[in-house]
Amino acid sequence: MPVSIHEVAQEAGVSVSTVSKVLNHSPLISEATTQKVRNIMEQLHYRPNLRAQNFARQKTHNVTFIARAEKNAAFNNPHLFEIMCGVENTLSGKGYSLTFINLTKEQDEGTVIESLIVQKNTDGIVLHVSAVSKKVSGVLASNNFPHIVIGRPDFESELCWIDTNNNLSGSIAVKHLFQVGYHHIAYIGGGKDDLISLHRLQGAQKAAEELGISISPEDVRQGAVTIENARAITEQLIREDQPEAIICANNTVALGTFHSIRDQALTIPDNIAVISFDDYPYSRIMEPALTVVNIDVYDMGTQAGIMLLRKMKQPSLQVQSYTTLPVLIVRNSTIKNTASEPMSTPI
Amino acid sequence: MPVSIHEVAQEAGVSVSTVSKVLNHSPLISEATTQKVRNIMEQLHYRPNLRAQNFARQKTHNVTFIARAEKNAAFNNPHLFEIMCGVENTLSGKGYSLTFINLTKEQDEGTVIESLIVQKNTDGIVLHVSAVSKKVSGVLASNNFPHIVIGRPDFESELCWIDTNNNLSGSIAVKHLFQVGYHHIAYIGGGKDDLISLHRLQGAQKAAEELGISISPEDVRQGAVTIENARAITEQLIREDQPEAIICANNTVALGTFHSIRDQALTIPDNIAVISFDDYPYSRIMEPALTVVNIDVYDMGTQAGIMLLRKMKQPSLQVQSYTTLPVLIVRNSTIKNTASEPMSTPI
DNA sequence: CTGAAAGCGCTTACAG
DNA sequence: CTGAAAGCGCTTACAG
Incomplete structure (x- = not known):
C-alpha cells in the first residue's frame, strides 16, 4: 500500500539508486533529475521507510x-x-x-x-x-x-x-549559612550507607573548616531514614546542643526536622535555620519555605x-x-522576611 | 563481526531457511536437525538480529x-x-x-x-x-x-x-463524608475551565442528592488555582457559611484550605473535615494526613x-x-484518632 | 551524472 | 522434512 522507492523510480523514469541519492542529497545528481524526482515524490506522497534506511545503514538511530x-x-x-x-x-x-x-x-x-x-x-x-x-x-x-x-x-x-557533585552541594550549603550569619552548624544525615548523604556531609565539613567554623562531631547525627526518625534525632540534637542552623541531608530529613523544631515551640529560622538539598514541589510550600541546594536534573x-x-x-x-x-535556592527557612518567590543564584 | 544466520547454516551444513525455521520453532523440521542447528547456535553464540527479523516480518514490535x-x-x-x-x-x-x-x-x-x-x-x-x-x-x-x-x-x-472516572471519584468522596457523619458539605473547585474539577463536582452533587444532603450552590466555590487562591476562597467560605466538611478539587486546593483552616484557629477534622483527590507523597505527611480518593495510575x-x-x-x-x-484512602483529615498508616478500601 | 548489482539479516511462499 | 529463491525497502561501492 505505501509507496516505496521503486514506484518513485519507475514514475520518474530513473533507477532506484538515483532516487536513493536524491534522498540523501548526493551532490552527484544533476539539478534536473533531482527536481524531477522530488516532484514525483511530492506527487506520490512518498516518505522513506525509516526502519529500512536504518537497517541498510546498519544502525538503529x-x-x-x-x-x-x-x-x-x-x-x-x-x-x-x-x-x-x-x-x-x-x-x-x-x-x-x-x-x-x-x-x-x-x-x-x-x-x-x-x-x-x-x-x-x-x-x-x-x-x-x-x-x-x-x-x-x-x-x-x-x-x-x-x-x-x-x-x-x-x-x-x-x-x-x-x-x-554532592560534595560541592554540601559546601555550598555551609557557605550560604555562614554568609547569612550562622556559625554553629549541625548536620543530620541519612543512613550510614547513604553515600549521597555522606558526600554532602564531607563537602559541608570541608567548607566549614575552611571558614574556621568546623562542624563538631557531636553536631553530626546520622541514621535519619524516615520522617519520624529524623524528628527524634533532631529532638535529641537540640536538647543536647542547640545549633544555630541545621543542614538536612534530604527533604525527608528536613520534614522531620521541621516537625521537631515546631514540637519544641521554636521558630524557623529565628531560633534555628534549616537548609536541605533538592527542590521538590513541596519544598516551597513548607512553612517556612525551605532553602535548598538544588540540581537541575x-x-x-x-x-x-x-x-x-x-x-x-x-x-x-x-x-x-x-x-x-548545584544551584542555591534561598527561601525563608534560612532568611527572615524574604519575598516568598524563590531567588535562584547560580554558583 | 557478529555471527549471522549464514554462518550457522554453513557450520550446521543446512540451508539458511532451515536455520530460520528452527529459530521460529517450526514443527516441520526434524528433531535431529533441530538439535544439530541448536548446538551450532550455542557454539557460535548466535543471537538473531531483532531489527532484521522485524524488518523481514514487516513490523516494528x-x-x-x-x-x-x-x-x-x-x-x-x-x-x-x-x-x-x-x-x-x-x-x-x-x-x-x-x-x-x-x-x-x-x-x-x-x-x-x-x-x-x-x-x-x-x-x-x-x-x-x-x-x-x-x-x-x-x-x-x-x-x-x-x-x-x-x-x-x-x-x-x-x-x-x-x-x-472523575465523576465516580466525586461521588465516593461524598459517600465517605456522609458515612462518617458529615452532612453539611462544601466543594472548593479549580478554575472554571478545569474539567477534572467540574466532573468531580458533578459526581459529588449527584451523590449528595441521592443521600438527601444536597450541596447548596453557595457551598460550591470555584476558581481556586493556586494555594493562595484556595486559601482566600476557603476563608470566605468559612466566614459566610462554615461547613462540616470540605471537598477540595485537588491537592493544591487542599493545601490552601489547610492553611486557611489553621489561620482561623480551627482544627481538622474536629471543626472541619477535608478530603481531596489523588495521592501524592506529601498527602500523607500533611498535618493531619489527608484523606484522598486516589486513582492507581x-x-x-x-x-x-x-x-x-x-x-x-x-x-x-x-x-x-x-x-x-478510584480507591478511597482514609486518613486523619476526615477521621479522628485513626492509626497513621493509610487504610485502603477498594470501592 | 546514472544505473545494475550486491548487500543489510532475516522470513516465507513454493517446489521438491 | 529441506532448500532455492524472492522479498522486506533501502544504501553503497563499482562500472560506465
Whole structure:
C-alpha cells in the first residue's frame, strides 16, 4: 500500500539508486533529475521507510534508557524521569529515538543489556545507576558499547558515568549559612550507607573548616531514614546542643526536622535555620519555605545525552565526571522576611 | 563481526531457511536437525538480529508513547510517568519496546505522528491527552492506526481513549463524608475551565442528592488555582457559611484550605473535615494526613497497554471508556484518632 | 551524472 | 522434512 522507492523510480523514469541519492542529497545528481524526482515524490506522497534506511545503514538511530524503578517511582523518585526528559530532548534533536526499559524484579540487568547489544537493537545505552551491576559493566566493556551511567556506580570500573557533585552541594550549603550569619552548624544525615548523604556531609565539613567554623562531631547525627526518625534525632540534637542552623541531608530529613523544631515551640529560622538539598514541589510550600541546594536534573539528562552522542561517534572516549552544578535556592527557612518567590543564584 | 544466520547454516551444513525455521520453532523440521542447528547456535553464540527479523516480518514490535510535557513535568505531573511505567510494563511483557517522545514547543503533534506512521516507525501509539489535537485525530483515523489516548479529549472524535472516572471519584468522596457523619458539605473547585474539577463536582452533587444532603450552590466555590487562591476562597467560605466538611478539587486546593483552616484557629477534622483527590507523597505527611480518593495510575497505564495490544491485533475495535476505579484512602483529615498508616478500601 | 548489482539479516511462499 | 529463491525497502561501492 505505501509507496516505496521503486514506484518513485519507475514514475520518474530513473533507477532506484538515483532516487536513493536524491534522498540523501548526493551532490552527484544533476539539478534536473533531482527536481524531477522530488516532484514525483511530492506527487506520490512518498516518505522513506525509516526502519529500512536504518537497517541498510546498519544502525538503529535509537538509544535505550534503562532503569530499575519500582511502582510509584514517578512519585517517589521524580528525578529519574526528569533526567530522562533531558536525555530525550537532546537525542531527539539529533534524530535519535529513545526507548525506555524499566527492569522488572525477574529481569537481570546484565542479561537484558547483553541481549540488547547482541541483537543489534540499539546504538547506545543510558543507564540509571539503579540498573548497574558488575556483570553490566563487563558486558558493556567487552562489547565496547557506547553508554553513559547516570549516577556514580559504587564500585571501580571502566564504566562511563556522570553524577552530581554532592560534595560541592554540601559546601555550598555551609557557605550560604555562614554568609547569612550562622556559625554553629549541625548536620543530620541519612543512613550510614547513604553515600549521597555522606558526600554532602564531607563537602559541608570541608567548607566549614575552611571558614574556621568546623562542624563538631557531636553536631553530626546520622541514621535519619524516615520522617519520624529524623524528628527524634533532631529532638535529641537540640536538647543536647542547640545549633544555630541545621543542614538536612534530604527533604525527608528536613520534614522531620521541621516537625521537631515546631514540637519544641521554636521558630524557623529565628531560633534555628534549616537548609536541605533538592527542590521538590513541596519544598516551597513548607512553612517556612525551605532553602535548598538544588540540581537541575533535566540539564544533567541533557548532558548525558551529549556525552553519549559523542561516545557513539568515538567509542574510545571515557568519561567519569561530575557535571551539573548545584544551584542555591534561598527561601525563608534560612532568611527572615524574604519575598516568598524563590531567588535562584547560580554558583 | 557478529555471527549471522549464514554462518550457522554453513557450520550446521543446512540451508539458511532451515536455520530460520528452527529459530521460529517450526514443527516441520526434524528433531535431529533441530538439535544439530541448536548446538551450532550455542557454539557460535548466535543471537538473531531483532531489527532484521522485524524488518523481514514487516513490523516494528515497537510502540511509541507521546506526550507534551514541559520542563519539571516529572515533579509537577508525576502521573504522566507513572502511567508510562504501567504501559511499559505490559508492553515489554509482550515483547514490545516502548519509545518515548516528548514534543517540544516547535513540534506540531500532527506532523510528528504522521511521520511516525508513514515512515513505518512504530506499530502503535499511546498518546497522552496533552499531545492530542483535531489534526492528530484525523491522521490517526485516516491511517486507521492503532492508538490509545490517555485522558478524554475535549472534542468529539473517533479516537480511542481511556480515562479515570472523575465523576465516580466525586461521588465516593461524598459517600465517605456522609458515612462518617458529615452532612453539611462544601466543594472548593479549580478554575472554571478545569474539567477534572467540574466532573468531580458533578459526581459529588449527584451523590449528595441521592443521600438527601444536597450541596447548596453557595457551598460550591470555584476558581481556586493556586494555594493562595484556595486559601482566600476557603476563608470566605468559612466566614459566610462554615461547613462540616470540605471537598477540595485537588491537592493544591487542599493545601490552601489547610492553611486557611489553621489561620482561623480551627482544627481538622474536629471543626472541619477535608478530603481531596489523588495521592501524592506529601498527602500523607500533611498535618493531619489527608484523606484522598486516589486513582492507581500505574494500573491505568497497564490497561492502556492491554487495549493497545488488542487494537493492534484488531484495528477495527473502538474503545472510549473509563477504566481504572478510584480507591478511597482514609486518613486523619476526615477521621479522628485513626492509626497513621493509610487504610485502603477498594470501592 | 546514472544505473545494475550486491548487500543489510532475516522470513516465507513454493517446489521438491 | 529441506532448500532455492524472492522479498522486506533501502544504501553503497563499482562500472560506465
